[in-house]
Amino acid sequence: MSYATLSRQFRIFAEQECVDSSPLYEHLANSIAVDEELLEIASMIPPNQPAPNLLLAAVQYLLGSLKDPLAKYYASFTATPIPIQGVYPVFKAFVMAHKAQLKSLFQEKLVQTNEIRRCAYLYPMMTDIYHKHQRPLAFIEIGASAGLQLGMDHYNYCYNHQLSIYNTDNGCTISSENRGETLPVTVSKPPVVCQRIGIDLNPIDLRQKEESLWLQALIWPEHHERRLLLNEALPIFGQLDIQLIKGDAIQLIKELSQTIEQEAMLVVYHTHVANQLPLPLRHELMEQLKEISMVRPLYHCYNNLFDKQLHQDFMHLGTIEPIRTMERPDGHARWFKWANC
Known part of the structure; x- marks a missing residue:
């Protein structure tokens, strides 16, 4: 990948992802975009991975086990981080000193943030599907990472600081702002879920400390x-x-669909995953889903497949019926725009 392409990736990441979300990563990404030495290191990242996310996560992962002045700029390591104005020379020195370790991480790790808050917009889709069909739901999540979104019916939800849905006593509450139409009344009635299957090229086993630490490293420093x-x-x-x-998932999903109970309604979903697939594989995924729909109906809930919008489609006998299309949500689901059918 050329330096110009990488530079553009870091600029887009800073402008579209980090503004009003992570001042530290915005500053670092803009600085890396004009630094050929750092772009050379970023060029070691496999082309199917988002370079800014993987580089910054790898640095934070290493910082967790090393004593280095750079940690003093990270809100994830100190309650009183140093102002970011002087961070870049310290950041660059750290990266240059740990090139070999970073290169190894680039080959071993994947960007697979398990963003639980994305359940805020997935969950109303699931309650809507369950209400419509009154059949248990069977989840297949593509790019499941550690699989935490597969438990979406066991979390509490708070929308716009007003509407609250209580599914658990342990206090795990997902808060998000709905900037769109009113959520369906069915959102207050949890669905019955009979199967939960997650597929990932490299599933994260949260029982392994190293893998749990990597999942933590993928969370941006300011995102407490x-x-x-x-x-x-x-x-x-x-x-x-x-x-x-x-x-x-493209190779496995048809076979896995055959293990789903016949009385269940199959729901295949993925968020912020398909953009990592080459375009031909995205089309192949759709062909696999169409083939499955010839045998049994299913729902497909997704974004970043052919556009950045959020979709809920019903598939049956090879045809696709769009149920709802929503504007691009915030990447970490701080807000979304619900659209009724």
């Missing part, structure tokens, strides 16, 4: 609420019957 939510979800996750499968 995301770290708290992750830790609150872990006890719930441990009590659920979740099947995490290592492999390529």
